[in-house]
Amino acid sequence: MATAAGGIAIAALVHIAMMFLHVAPSNTVTKAHGEAVSDYVYPEYEQNWKLFAPNPLQQNISVQVRAEIRPGDGGSARRTGWTDLTALDGRAIHHNLFPSHTQQNELRRAWESFVGSHDAQNRPNGVRGELTERYLRRIAMGRLGAEWTAHGGTVDRMEFRSVTTPVGPPPWSSEKISDKPVYRVLPWWPVTVDDVPEGASNQ
Amino acid sequence: MSTHSTEPQHVSDDRGADAQDYVVQDTWIERAVGRGFARVTAGPMAPYQTAVIRIGFAATWLFFLLREWPHRHELYGPDGVWSLDMARRLLGNNGAFSVLVWSDGRGWFELVYALAMISSALLMLGWRTRTMSVLFMIGVLSLQNRSVFLGDGGDNVIHLMSMYLVLTRCGQVWSLDARRARRTPAAGGDGTPGRDVTGVLLWSVLGLVLALAQLMGLHGLEWTADGPFPHVGWGLALWGLWLAHGAWWWVRRYAPGEPRTVLNTLADLAHNGALLVIMVEVCLIYATAGWYKIQGNRWQDGTAVFYPMHLDYFSPWPELSALLASSGLVVMLVTYGTVIVQVAFPFTVFNRRVKNVLLVAMILEHLSIAVLLGLPFFSLAMVAADAVFLPTNFLRWLGARVAAVRDRLLPGGAARVSSGGVSGGASATASGAVADAASGAAAAAAGDAAGDQGNPAGGPGARTRESGGGHTLVG
Incomplete structure (x- = not known):
């Protein structure tokens, strides 16, 4: 029984040490044994508790999209105006006691993972980069596909952009910051059948 | 960890006394180890916590x-926005566990979603707690790992705790299991349980399903890889649990x-070990959240709380947010208060009184x-996590209150309670969950509003180590 107690105590302490090293900043131990810590932690014990730290996000990022619709009769393609997907989310969250993950997390985290898996020229870093591009297209098609094709035609291509607007300093602060929005415009992406999620159509 | 918890009657002093007989010339460290051993083998600690x-997370x-x-199809369905094909490609890389990739069928998805709900409900009620904790974990991992870019900090807490709960004996009180144990007269008078057809049936069916899945070579059931621990695959872990239950x-x-x-x-040892891990995990959450904040200039200049109130995704009540954010002094007090509480909490667990005050604030x-x-x-997940540090007296008082309220609302339930001690029946446990969430409000004052924790930051990256940049609101 003492052996079992010792074994369980060691297992618990090793686990705790791994969790600690995973959430701690890069340090002497993780620089030498980071691989072992990662092997232990991923995939099931991943965690991030830097809640609003070291600083809270101080900008609103709006993800906007527009599309090019090819009419069924072979006429020339027509371009839609920009739709602010984030604003639509915002409207859904407004005065909502129980926002859905579809409204609060889906687009927000899709954009985060896009930014995290692409370089400054919007080129994907490997498989994850390509997957997040497809994820964004499916989100857009799921939300706007029907509207875009309401008057016939199919969605041929779509273009995303983000508009980053800083949150101004509090009124009591003398701080001055630029409130000019920053645009990031992605290339036009062709739309295929793989980009149409359940409940959407591209007809 | 010793500040609260443990039923006094569980802590028998026999072993301690035995140990003292022959440890006259032992060093203090040997005596400490002896006392610790006696304590962790004396019984499961913290039954109410x-x-x-269990009730809170479920x-x-x-x-x-x-x-x-x-929205379940959009979030987790086979042709949701993150399609099953995409999920398979990611899971193939990171080795995370999900039964949803076993089939493309709509029926399979609906079944898994339904089972996830049913196992949560039954775990909450404490019906076949041991089995349900395993099914609950499978449900949580399957849904979350399948659509990894959807979660936030709340999902992350539930993900971890669903695994830890499997190893705790979390159904000793406030559960249907406990009620059944009280009511079933011991067959042999020495604690030997009677026939248990339901249990045997449940166990056999689950074993059969696992065997079938294993024979079909379905994803995620490896023996020695991609499991909860290094060199322990989910196949080995699940069979191990199945054998242990049997x-x-x-x-x-x-x-x-x-x-x-x-x-x-x-089982007591495993329970006590997992309990320690859960408590340390909660401390790690607050320590990380607090210590990284100290380094940020917005937390230093006392304006940090102003900013989340102006983020589109986190201001569902702009009027309320504007009201709170209108006073520089209030914003600073909340900002500093948040950091102080988070940094301090892990150290206060050794002082019952201070810990309880901070707990109410959190x-x-x-x-x-x-x-x-x-x-x-x-927030509900974090309150549930905090609850592991609530004092036993308070929890027993709360249980009694919940039972009393239930009796007033459901006159028919009175008979059940009288046989059920602190709070026996199903409805008591169900309403207990609600009361759990509200307990803080009932408990005391101390107005420390908002601030952070709203881990928009959170949510796992992609369960892969190169998730880089996945968590923005972080910086």
Whole structure:
């Protein structure tokens, strides 16, 4: 029984040490044994508790999209105006006691993972980069596909952009910051059948 | 960890006394180890705390699944926005576990979602707690790992705790299991349980399903890779749990002597180890959240709380946010208060009184976050996590109150309670979950509103180590 107690105590302490090293900043131990810590932690014990730290996000990022619709009769393609997907989310969250993950997390985290898996020229870093591009297209098609094709035609291509607007300093602060929005415009992406999620159509 | 918890009657002093007889010339460290050993083998610690977190996490996940019911296909369905094909490619890389990739069928998805809800409800009620904790974990991992870019900090807490709960004996009180144990007259008068057709049936069916999945070579059931621990695959882990449940039933019925004592003590050891891990995990959450904040200039200049109130995704009640953010002094007090509480909490667990004051502050803060930042499920999960540090006296008092309220509302339930002690029946446990969430509000004052925790930051990256940049609101 003492052996079992010792074994369980060691297992618990090793686990705790791994969790600690995973959430701690890069340090002497993780620089030498980071691989072992990662092997232990991923995939099931991943965690991030830097809640609003070291600083809270101080900008609103709006993800906007527009599309090019090819009419069924072979006429020339027509371009839609920009739709602010984030604003639509915002409207859904407004005065909502129980926002859905579809409204609060889906687009927000899709954009985060896009930014995290692409370089400054919007080129994907490997498989994850390509997957997040497809994820964004499916989100857009799921939300706007029907509207875009309401008057016939199919969605041929779509273009995303983000508009980053800083949150101004509090009124009591003398701080001055630029409130000019920053645009990031992605290339036009062709739309295929793989980009149409359940409940959407591209007809 | 010793500040609260443990039923006094569980802590027998026999072993301690035995040890003292021959440790006259032992060093203090040997005596400490001896005392520690006596304590961790004396019985499962913190029965009320583990019960309340069981109810809390199961209820949070159940409410979440109910809330997302209309959106379930979009979030987790085979042709949702993150399609099953995409999920397979990611899971193939990171080795995370999900039964949803076993089939493309709509029926399979609906079945898994339904089972996730049912197992949450039954775990909350404490019906076949051991089995349900495993099914609950499978449900949580399967849904979350399948659509990894959807979660936030709340999902992350539930993900971890669903695994830890499997190893705790969290159904000793406030559960249907406990009620059944009280009511069933011991067959042999020595604690030997009677026939248990339901249990045997449940166990056999689950074993059959696991065997079938294994034979079909389905994803995620490796023996020595991609599991909960290095060199332990989910196949090995799940079979191990299945065998352990079977062995526990068998020794209780047929070998009530020493084998039963041995298994019982092993289970207590696992429970106490997992409880320690859960408590440290909660401390790690606050320590990380607090210590990284100290380094940020917005937390230093006292304006940090102003900013989340102006983020589109986290201001469902702009009027309320504007009101709170209108006073520089209030914003600074909340900003500093948040950091102080988070940094201090891990050290206060050794002082019962200070810990309880901070606990009330944190629970109130989470309840404000639920409304103010529109993060009800994250907040509920964090309140459930906090609850592991609530004092036993308070929990027993709460249980009695909940039972009393239930009796007033459901006159028919009175008979059940009288036989059920602190709070026996199903409805008591169900309402206990709600009361759990509200407990902070009932408990005391201390207005420390909002601030952070609203981990928009959170949510796992991609369960892969190169998830880089996945968590923005972080920086």
